[in-house]
Amino acid sequence: MKFRGFKIIILFVCLTQFGLAQNRGSINWTEDGNAFTKIKDGGIIKVDPRTEAEIVLVRKEQLTPAGATKALTPQSYAFNNNNTRLLIFTNTAKVWRYNTRGDYWVLDIIANKLKQLGKTLPAQSLMFAKFSPDGRKVAYVSEHNIYVEEISSGNINKLTKDGTRKLINGTFDWVYEEEFGCRDGFRWSPDGSRIAFWQVDATRIRDYYMLNTTDSVYSQVIPVEYPKVGEAPSPVKIGVVSLDNGYIRWMDIEGDPQQNYLPRMEWAGLNELVVQQLDRKQQESKLKYCNVTDGSSRTFWAENSDAWVDLNSADIFGEPGGWSWINKGMDFIWVSEKDGWRHIYKISRDGKTETLLTKGNYDIGDIKCIDEANNYIYFTASPINATQLYLYRVNIEKGNILQKVKKIVSKPKSDPELVSTDSTLKGTHNYSISPNGKFATHSFSSHNTPPVREWITLPDNKPINPAKSIAVLKKTDNNANIEYLQVITEDNITLDAWINKPTNFDPSKKYPVVLYVYGEPAASTVLDRYGEQNNFLYNGDMRRDGYVQVAIDNRGTPMLKGAAWRKSIYRKIGDINIRDMAMGFKKLMEQNNYFDKDRIAVWGWSGGGSSTLNLLFRYPEIFQTGISIAAVANQLFYDNIYQERYMGLPQENRDDFINGSPVTYAKNLKGNLLYIHGTGDDNVHFSNAEVLVNELIKNGKQFQYMPYPNRTHSISEGAGTFQHLSTLYTTYLRAHCPPGAR
Numbered sequence: 194m195k196f197r198g199f200k201i202i203i204l205f206v207c208l209t210q211f212g213l214a215q216n217r218g219s220i221n222w223t224e225d226g227n228a229f230t231k232i233k234d235g236g237i238i239k240v241d242p243r244t245e246a247e248i249v250l251v252r253k254e255q256l257t258p259a260g261a262t263k264a265l266t267p268q269s270y271a272f273n274n275n276n277t278r279l280l281i282f283t284n285t286a287k288v289w290r291y292n293t294r295g296d297y298w299v300l301d302i303i304a305n306k307l308k309q310l311g312k313t314l315p316a317q318s319l320m321f322a323k324f325s326p327d328g329r330k331v332a333y334v335s336e337h338n339i340y341v342e343e344i345s346s347g348n349i350n351k352l353t354k355d356g357t358r359k360l361i362n363g364t365f366d367w368v369y370e371e372e373f374g375c376r377d378g379f380r381w382s383p384d385g386s387r388i389a390f391w392q393v394d395a396t397r398i399r400d401y402y403m404l405n406t407t408d409s410v411y412s413q414v415i416p417v418e419y420p421k422v423g424e425a426p427s428p429v430k431i432g433v434v435s436l437d438n439g440y441i442r443w444m445d446i447e448g449d450p451q452q453n454y455l456p457r458m459e460w461a462g463l464n465e466l467v468v469q470q471l472d473r474k475q476q477e478s479k480l481k482y483c484n485v486t487d488g489s490s491r492t493f494w495a496e497n498s499d500a501w502v503d504l505n506s507a508d509i510f511g512e513p514g515g516w517s518w519i520n521k522g523m524d525f526i527w528v529s530e531k532d533g534w535r536h537i538y539k540i541s542r543d544g545k546t547e548t549l550l551t552k553g554n555y556d557i558g559d560i561k562c563i564d565e566a567n568n569y570i571y572f573t574a575s576p577i578n579a580t581q582l583y584l585y586r587v588n589i590e591k592g593n594i595l596q597k598v599k600k601i602v603s604k605p606k607s608d609p610e611l612v613s614t615d616s617t618l619k620g621t622h623n624y625s626i627s628p629n630g631k632f633a634t635h636s637f638s639s640h641n642t643p644p645v646r647e648w649i650t651l652p653d654n655k656p657i658n659p660a661k662s663i664a665v666l667k668k669t670d671n672n673a674n675i676e677y678l679q680v681i682t683e684d685n686i687t688l689d690a691w692i693n694k695p696t697n698f699d700p701s702k703k704y705p706v707v708l709y710v711y712g713e714p715a716a717s718t719v720l721d722r723y724g725e726q727n728n729f730l731y732n733g734d735m736r737r738d739g740y741v742q743v744a745i746d747n748r749g750t751p752m753l754k755g756a757a758w759r760k761s762i763y764r765k766i767g768d769i770n771i772r773d774m775a776m777g778f779k780k781l782m783e784q785n786n787y788f789d790k791d792r793i794a795v796w797g798w799s800g801g802g803s804s805t806l807n808l809l810f811r812y813p814e815i816f817q818t819g820i821s822i823a824a825v826a827n828q829l830f831y832d833n834i835y836q837e838r839y840m841g842l843p844q845e846n847r848d849d850f851i852n853g854s855p856v857t858y859a860k861n862l863k864g865n866l867l868y869i870h871g872t873g874d875d876n877v878h879f880s881n882a883e884v885l886v887n888e889l890i891k892n893g894k895q896f897q898y899m900p901y902p903n904r905t906h907s908i909s910e911g912a913g914t915f916q917h918l919s920t921l922y923t924t925y926l927r928a929h930c931p932p933g934a935r
Contacts, residue, residue, distance in 0.1 A: 226629030273328030297322040321377040325385040334363040361393040372834035373456040422836035423843040425451040433485040444483040459516040478502040494544035500760035530756040556753035564630025580721040583613040638723035641673040682776035693726040693742040702934035705792035712770040713800035718744035732923040739933035747773035767853020794930040796820035806855035813863040818929040826885035859888040865929040866896040871904030
């Protein structure tokens with residue numbers, strides 16, 4: 194299920210990134226790209242993808258602290274520059290979304306000595322630890338301050354001393370993490386003599402107070418610094434601290450820090466940083482160089498939009514992964530929608546020359562690898578069918594002569610080349626490509642093909658082991674009866690959709706229909722992937738129980754259909770997206786006589802919960818039943834970065850916020866509503882539920898309501914929670930939208 198803000202799929206597992214290898218869900222490539230490492234039997238092994246031969250790098254016994262009976266359980270790990278030391282992240286705790294706080298240990302592999310870092314600091318308080326470039330020190334954050342520890346001596350140097358809950362060094366406040374994907378807030382200099390870091394001043398941000406009413410006989414107040422839409426952002430600045438003397442040089446970046454954001458920063462050389470600055474409405478992006486010696490800065494490249502400018506990523510909520518310098522630092526790779534499509538550009542270091550690498554009327558998805566040695570950039574795209582995804586590559590076109598005047602070189606040497614060439618594999622392809630561009634894992638699934646994976650070589654795109662190729666291993670789910678289609682609404686808008694039909698489907702009968710919705714700018718419900726069409730919350734088999742399941746993609750979703758598609762929702766959340774879904778569903782009812790018009794339900798979570806309420810309140814002639822979970826009932830209650838990016842400032846266009854908010858239309862409820870919310874939701878606050886409930890009560894509307902005590906946005910905490918939620922959902926749906934053909 195997709196969540197408002199930093200959208201995630203609920204698996205109830207937590208991944209970390211932030212400089213350490215991710216040990217769940219991704220490939221931990223070695224630096225040379227010829228092998229990968231993974232945890233096995235409590236230790237760490239290296240695997241050759243060509244032969245599958247395994248070499249033990251670290252044994253489980255080596256990860257057992259002196260005097261302990263159990264080995265450490267790494268959540269993530271990283272080797273130093275010469276693989277003589279191992280940094281281990283363990284005993285982790287959640288900070289908002291992810292387990293980013295815990296304990297760090299260093300294993301001296303040669304001496305076989307294991308020691309804990311930050312032993313004088315509170316247990317389970319260290320964050321984002323990473324080796325210095327020479328591997329002799331480790332820097333980390335603890336309780337909002339940055340520390341550097343010398344591994345051999347254990348000496349700890351506290352580099353910042355003013356950190357508090359409201360003055361944050363080396364990491365970020367709630368909203369920067371949620372909406373910009375910013376968590377790890379410091380960077381080692383290339384020579385290891387300095388550290389650049391963000392400082393967030395949240396002292397002027399009001400707290401939202403949550404109440405923990407179950408863990409004590411007296412309620413406990415949980416404050417969260419949370420800037421609501423219309424409130425000025427936390428001022429953020431970037432400093433560079435010297436390890437030698439602790440002096441901090443603050444970067445002098447033009448612009449009011451309460452009216453601008455600094456979401457990206459990396460080193461651009463020994464004495465220079467590169468920084469991205471966004472204005473408050475996120476309509477202008479400036480790239481700046483900062484001189485770390487005197488703190489001066491200058492803008493060298495900029496772009497703007499009448500709606501919003503995305504960050505340098507197809508996934509604006511993803512953790513920044515560094516700056517993509519090429520050509521010995523003379524150029525860098527950048528992703529922009531400046532010409533109406535999400536394209537890859539090569540930009541000269543001085544910003545005066547741009548080369549459009551992915552020319553054409555299509556969007557790129559994610560950059561998967563920059564293989565400069567072979568002159569390729571690998572990226573995902575779906576030029577023909579936006580519900581599917583394939584791998585392409587394009588020539589980097591090395592050796593451009595830098596121009597003194599800014600211009601666009603519109604024609605690269607070669608057009609993008611399709612890598613996913615097997616014409617029988619229509620669906621979603623994904624890849625993890627080695628840093629040297631020689632190997633990759635290739636996974637594939639579609640609505641009727643369960644996930645399957647193979648190892649391939651590049652650039653020839655051949656399976657390493659033909660007997661274990663996708664062509665051999667893939668199987669078709671013959672039980673699936675799923676149709677992907679397009680509908681044209683009465684507004685002449687073409688929408689993608691899918692219909693998942695029941696077991697033993699009989700088109701001459703009438704079936705209940707359940708529409709699954711999200712509808713907002715950060716997720717879509719119509720991707721052609723296996724399992725996307727199944728209801729994870731239903732306690733049973735919806736197909737066997739005789740339900741038709743449907744999803745429709747509305748304007749404003751992040752589908753690869755061009756910037757105009759995505760940005761048409763600007764200042765219109767709760768408006769055009771709701772009408773698109775309603776009119777699309779109306780068209781499907783006209784085209785499919787087996788839809789039982791008296792048994793139509795809609796449901797969604799977070800942004801999908803908001804869409805559910807709007808559809809139920811505003812189109813009662815279509816939808817009789819709605820199940821809404823963790824919805825934003827009033828758009829004026831959500832955070833400033835998300836709402837102002839997509840809706841503007843309420844000081845300028847308040848009516849748009851009111852017109853798009855479900856609470857405005859609660860008085861129109863005619864059907865059956867089940868509303869669910871966690872009282873400990875730090876993302877979509879519980880106050881959304883309470884204002885909606887008050888409005889329904891005021892207008893005499895009967896409904897069913899389930900608050901989950903102290904549960905967050907995922908409603909996943911506590912024994913028995915998911916089973917209870919699933920049972921509640923299923924019982925209500927069966928009662929008010931009865932299953933089975935008629």
